[in-house]
Amino acid sequence: MINIKKLREWQYSPFVFSFAACVLAGFMLSGAKVGGVSSFADISIAGAVGLPYSAAVFAGSMVRSIINDAVGRNIVKLSSIAFVVIIKMFLEPKNDEKICGINTGVSVLISGAAVSAVIGELPQKLMFYVFYGGLAGFAAYSAARFIMDLKHKKVIDISGSGGLSCAVVYIVAVSSLCSAEIPIVNAGIVLGAAVTLMGSYFYGQTGGVICGALTVCGAFLSSTDSGIGVVLLPAAGFLTGYMRRQKTMTAAVFFVGICFIFTVLTGLSGGNVGDMIDIICAVAVFIPAASVFSDKWVRTDIKDSSLSDMINTRMGFLSETVGELRRESEKVSQMLSKSCDTEDEIEANSAEVCSLCYRRPFCWKSDKGNTYRGFAKLAEMGEFAQESFPQELADCLHKEKISEVFVKSAREKAAAKLMEMRFSESRQLLHEQMLITEELIRSTGEKLDIRCSETAGRSIRLKLEKFGYIPSSVIAYYNSRSRLIAEVYFSSENAPENGTRICDLIADEFHLQMSCTELIRSGNELRIRVYECPHYSMEVYASSSCADNSAANGDTYTVFTDGAGMGYVVLSDGMGTGKNAAVESRMVAGLFRRLVSGGVSVASAVKLINSFMVTKSREESFATLDALCIDLDDSSLTVIKSGAAATLIRHGGNVLKVTAPTFPIGIYEHSELFTRECEFEAGDIAIMFSDGISENAYPFIKELLMGGDDIKHIVDEICTKADVFNQTLHSDDVTVIAFRVRE
Numbered sequence: 077m078i079n080i081k082k083l084r085e086w087q088y089s090p091f092v093f094s095f096a097a098c099v100l101a102g103f104m105l106s107g108a109k110v111g112g113v114s115s116f117a118d119i120s121i122a123g124a125v126g127l128p129y130s131a132a133v134f135a136g137s138m139v140r141s142i143i144n145d146a147v148g149r150n151i152v153k154l155s156s157i158a159f160v161v162i163i164k165m166f167l168e169p170k171n172d173e174k175i176c177g178i179n180t181g182v183s184v185l186i187s188g189a190a191v192s193a194v195i196g197e198l199p200q201k202l203m204f205y206v207f208y209g210g211l212a213g214f215a216a217y218s219a220a221r222f223i224m225d226l227k228h229k230k231v232i233d234i235s236g237s238g239g240l241s242c243a244v245v246y247i248v249a250v251s252s253l254c255s256a257e258i259p260i261v262n263a264g265i266v267l268g269a270a271v272t273l274m275g276s277y278f279y280g281q282t283g284g285v286i287c288g289a290l291t292v293c294g295a296f297l298s299s300t301d302s303g304i305g306v307v308l309l310p311a312a313g314f315l316t317g318y319m320r321r322q323k324t325m326t327a328a329v330f331f332v333g334i335c336f337i338f339t340v341l342t343g344l345s346g347g348n349v350g351d352m353i354d355i356i357c358a359v360a361v362f363i364p365a366a367s368v369f370s371d372k373w374v375r376t377d378i379k380d381s382s383l384s385d386m387i388n389t390r391m392g393f394l395s396e397t398v399g400e401l402r403r404e405s406e407k408v409s410q411m412l413s414k415s416c417d418t419e420d421e422i423e424a425n426s427a428e429v430c431s432l433c434y435r436r437p438f439c440w441k442s443d444k445g446n447t448y449r450g451f452a453k454l455a456e457m458g459e460f461a462q463e464s465f466p467q468e469l470a471d472c473l474h475k476e477k478i479s480e481v482f483v484k485s486a487r488e489k490a491a492a493k494l495m496e497m498r499f500s501e502s503r504q505l506l507h508e509q510m511l512i513t514e515e516l517i518r519s520t521g522e523k524l525d526i527r528c529s530e531t532a533g534r535s536i537r538l539k540l541e542k543f544g545y546i547p548s549s550v551i552a553y554y555n556s557r558s559r560l561i562a563e564v565y566f567s568s569e570n571a572p573e574n575g576t577r578i579c580d581l582i583a584d585e586f587h588l589q590m591s592c593t594e595l596i597r598s599g600n601e602l603r604i605r606v607y608e609c610p611h612y613s614m615e616v617y618a619s620s621s622c623a624d625n626s627a628a629n630g631d632t633y634t635v636f637t638d639g640a641g642m643g644y645v646v647l648s649d650g651m652g653t654g655k656n657a658a659v660e661s662r663m664v665a666g667l668f669r670r671l672v673s674g675g676v677s678v679a680s681a682v683k684l685i686n687s688f689m690v691t692k693s694r695e696e697s698f699a700t701l702d703a704l705c706i707d708l709d710d711s712s713l714t715v716i717k718s719g720a721a722a723t724l725i726r727h728g729g730n731v732l733k734v735t736a737p738t739f740p741i742g743i744y745e746h747s748e749l750f751t752r753e754c755e756f757e758a759g760d761i762a763i764m765f766s767d768g769i770s771e772n773a774y775p776f777i778k779e780l781l782m783g784g785d786d787i788k789h790i791v792d793e794i795c796t797k798a799d800v801f802n803q804t805l806h807s808d809d810v811t812v813i814a815f816r817v818r819e
Contacts, residue, residue, distance in 0.1 A: 091128075098129040102136025102157075106150060108252040110297050114153060116184070116212035117252040122157045123180030123216035124173075124223055127164040134161055152184075152191050152205075156212075159183035173220035181213025218244035230558040233375045243290055246271070250294025254302045262354050264298060265291075265306055269335075269358030270365070272309055276316040277327050277366060278531065279376065284313025305351040308338040324366040328359045370586070371529050372554050421489075422451045425481045429474050439472075454482045512683045525556040532586070536562055539585045545578065546570045548601065555641060557709045559608040560586060563639075568600045575604040582606045593639040596673055605639030610708035612758065612817040614643045617787045619795045620811040623768070630657025631766045631811035632665040638673050641709050645815050647702040649720070649766040651740075657809070660699040664689070664741055668701065678705065678716060682741065682749045686718075689742030698742035702764055704815055706756070711817050713756035718749055724763045724774070726781040727755055733774070761787060761816045768810035769794065773801035787814035 101121055108115035118137050122130040134157040141147045141154060160183045167179070188205030192198040218241035225233045234242045254264030268291030276284025288310030296303030312334045319327040335355045430436045439447045450468030457464065465475060472478065532552035540547055549565040562582055572578060572595075579592035583606075593605045614635065622629045630650040637643045648664040650657030664685055671681035682701065689697060702720030706713050715723055719740030725732045736750030756762070761781060769777075776797065780790045794812045802808075 094125075094129060095132045098125060098132035099136040102133035102138075103140045104136075104256050104258075105252050106137040106140035106153070107144065107146070107256070109255040109299075110248065110251045113208070114150070115248075115252045115255070116153075116208065116215060117248050119153060119156045119160070119184060119212050120180060120215035120219055120248065122160045123176050123183070123213070124219035127161070130157070130161050130164055133157060152187050155187040155191065156180075156184045159187055173217050173224060176220040177213040177217030179213075180216035181209040184209035184212045215244055215248050217241075229375075230373075231375045231554075232373055235375050238375075246290055247294040247297065250291055251297040254295055254298035260353075261357050262302065262350070264295060265302065265351065265354040266357045266361065268292075268294060268306065269309065269355050270361040272313040273316060273328065273331050273358060273362045274365065274369065276313040276331075277320050277324065277362075278369065278371065279317075280320050281314045281317030284315075284317040285310045288313035305354075308342070309335075312338060324363055328363055332356060332359055370560075371527075371531055372558050372560060375527055421455050421485055422448065425455075425478070425485060426451060428481055429478050433473060435473060454478065455485075457482070457486070512680055512687070526553040526561075528553045529560075532560060532562070535585055536564065536582055539581050540564070540578065543581055545572060545581075555709075557610070557641070559610060559641070559709070560588065560590075561605065561607045561640060564604050564606065566602045566604075568602065571595065571602040572604075575606070578604055579606050591637075593637065593673060596670070598674065607639045607641075610641055612706070612708045612711050612819060614645070614706065614708070614815065615787070615818055616645055616813060616815050617791050618811065618813040619791045620809070621768075621795055621798070623809050628655045628658045629811065630661055630809045631768075632658065632661035633811060633813055634665050634669055636669055636673065637708070641707060643706045643708050644669070644672065645704040645706075645764065645813060647700075647720070647764050647766065647811060647813055649700040649702075649809070649811070651698050656697075657699075660689075660697050660742075664699040664701055668703070678703075678751070679749055682716075682718060683747045686741045686747035690744070698740040700740045700767070704762055704764065706815075706817060708817070711757050713754045713762070715752045715754060716749065717751075718747065719743075721765055721767050721769065722771075722774070724777055724781065725754055725756070725760065726762075727757070727760045731778045731781050756817070758817055758819050759785070761785070761790070761814060763790070763794070764813040764815070765794065766809060766811040768802075768808035769798055769812065770801045773798065776801065787816060790814055 098121065102118050105115055105118040105121070108117060110116065118133055122133040125133070134154070137150070137157060138147075138154060141150045147154065160180060163179045163183065167175075185205055188208065189198060189202060192201040192205070221238065221241040222232070222245050225231060225238060232242060233239075250264045250268045252264070253267055254262055256263055268287075272284055272287040272291055274283075275287035288306075291309055292303060292306055295306050312331060315334050316327060316331045319330050322330075332355060336352060339352060426440070430439065433439075446468040450466040450472075453466040453468070465479070469475065469478070529552045533550045536552055537547060537550045540550075546566075547564050548567050548570070551563045551565075553561055555561060564578060566572070575592040575595055579590055583590040589609045590606055591609055592607070596603050614637075616635050618633055620629050620631055620633075631647065632650070633645070633647045635643075635645050646665050646668055648661035648668075650660035650662075650664075667685045667688065668681055671684060672678060676684070685701075689699070698719075700720040701716070701718040702723065703716040704713060704723070705716060713725075715725075715734045717723075717734075717736035718738050720736065720738075722733050722735045725734065732754065734752055734754065736752075738748040738750050741747060763777060763781065773794065777790075777794055780793055784790070791812045791814045795810055798810045
């Protein structure tokens with residue numbers, strides 16, 4: 077027997093299946109007709125696919141023509157496909173659907189003109205082949221775009237202009253299959269009725285009407301009899317749309333019943349009986365197909381985009397409002413933080429000392445210049461001594477009292493300056509937190525490239541409730557790579573102990589390989605994110621050692637994924653060594669993981685952590701942050717640093733050193749963050765380490781990276797020889813992490 081599993085895992089199986097499908101398409105569509113003339117579907121398919129597959133279409137069409145002794149009648153089609161194959165041999169259109177359409181149209185025009193010239197009918201048929209070639213080219217363009225979306229986006233995109241391409245492909249397919257001369261059933265009607273039933277069941281009345289109307293259009297292009305038989309199919313699809321909440325069997329029986337009623341009302345005949353057989357066959361196709369259908373493969377964008385725009389606009393406006401408030405607060409603070417006015421101080425002190433002195437008229441009128449300069453010098457003095465007393469006030473009768481008054485005002489100014497410094501720090505922290513709030517609000521309003529799936533969310537809720545789990549909310553969506561992601565929220569009293577069981581149930585429901593994040597608590601609600609496994613996974617190995625006479629390692633590292641497609645490797649080095657350093661590093665790494673997993677951006681998370689570290693106690697405390705952020709869908713790597721040591725990356729036969737002249741988290745009010753995007757792919761290795769690894773060890777680490785792929789051996793060697801390269805008297809905690817991705 078054939079081992080299906082081994083056949084599917086065979087590396088050439090996609091090519092073999094696609095090649096066989098193209099041969100079959102060429103064979104079936106060779107005798108099809110559209111609008112009373114020979115169908116151009118096989119020509120358009122040949123123009124839309126790659127070189128080997130277009131040759132397969134030609135082979136299938138040629139075999140069918142030979143069997144039916146119709147090579148002469150199909151000479152234009154055969155020569156057109158042959159031209160397409162020849163053009164692809166010398167001018168292969170690399171993922172360009174426009175070139176596919178142009179090549180197809182030109183091939184049809186050249187073949188038709190050549191054959192017409194040979195038989196002497198070029199003037200009469202030239203305009204026909206121009207029109208025929210244009211239709212074939214446009215169909216090839218639409219099919220090529222359909223294939224490109226399916227290949228690269230992993231989705232049938234019927235939103236926007238993509239819907240036009242899908243509609244053209246669908247109409248041509250239905251029309252061609254209606255006249256494909258398949259015994260017993262009409263393949264086009266079976267396909268159209270099955271798609272109409274699928275559309276009405278999964279997308280409601282709108283899906284049923286649109287699919288039914290397109291089916292009727294394709295059937296009428298094939299022949300009037302085919303079109304008349306299914307002319308009321310859009311109405312049947314519309315009514316069946318009301319059954320979308322019911323079981324598939326119920327919807328299928330209702331659809332057959334509606335079609336039968338319409339057939340009876342319009343007059344039952346022999347042709348109508350054949351149409352009912354086609355409807356029953358379509359239902360037989362729908363029932364098993366509905367059980368495996370997923371809106372993962374179809375992008376409709378039927379949601380109201382204006383609502384998303386409104387939310388984005390409002391969030392942006394609110395963010396700007398907070399930003400304007402922050403800027404105005406900074407201006408007011410600068411105005412109020414100006415030092416005491418010297419002029420006011422002189423007037424106040426002169427009024428206290430000189431108001432009862434009989435020499436006041438002379439000092440402040442006749443000799444006002446010298447007197448004012450003397451008082452100004454006293455106001456600028458930090459310390460007062462007899463020998464430093466201003467010469468301008470040498471004849472003053474109240475020198476001791478003047479000195480006492482200015483000493484008092486100097487103390488008041490010093491105290492005011494100290495308070496101003498404290499208030500200034502508080503204001504800076506306040507402004508930094510307002511900036512964080514501004515960024516959080518703005519990021520909340522950003523448009524996400526996701527497709528929400530009401531169907532998947534409902535299936536997950538029903539599955540969990542069946543096994544005794546009561547979620548408060550379920551949100552299911554597909555990301556830009558068409559991977560399913562589900563966010564399941566529980567109240568504290570209904571929350572599971574861990575997410576493993578939830579993940580297994582959801583994976584069983586959709587027959588997918590899925591993973592989950594840890595439970596994240598927010599108030600009285602917990603969230604678990606379950607996600608379809610991405611293309612890449614992380615492979616991490618770490619090793620660490622404590623400094624001399626230290627019972628605990630002051631470094632902390634963590635590895636996690638946010639569930640949305642990003643993986644993180646985080647290393648934090650606390651100030652100093654031992655338990656205190658470990659507390660600081662654990663705090664930084666733990667807060668970073670919690671904030672990022674909760675949906676906060678990396679930049680905002682670092683600012684929040686820095687604000688917390690600065691204000692948590694009077695004692696000075698700080699820690700470095702070193703993180704690698706990897707997109708597990710395309711393996712792009714981002715290096716994130718705040719005061720951390722260098723990172724070494726082996727890529728493309730070279731070793732890249734990434735450094736950042738930034739301060740650690742918690743040093744001062746404004747956080748510093750360095751980010752750099754690096755090229756990274758499967759097989760590349762990144763090495764992270766704490767400050768315990770001296771820069772003298774970098775050449776040795778580079779040699780290890782270039783010498784092998786065993787990350788465990790590389791890490792162990794670096795840790796073992798850390799003391800050899802450390803030329804200082806005191807050792808530091810050592811942590812080394814090796815990271816790479818694998819498919």
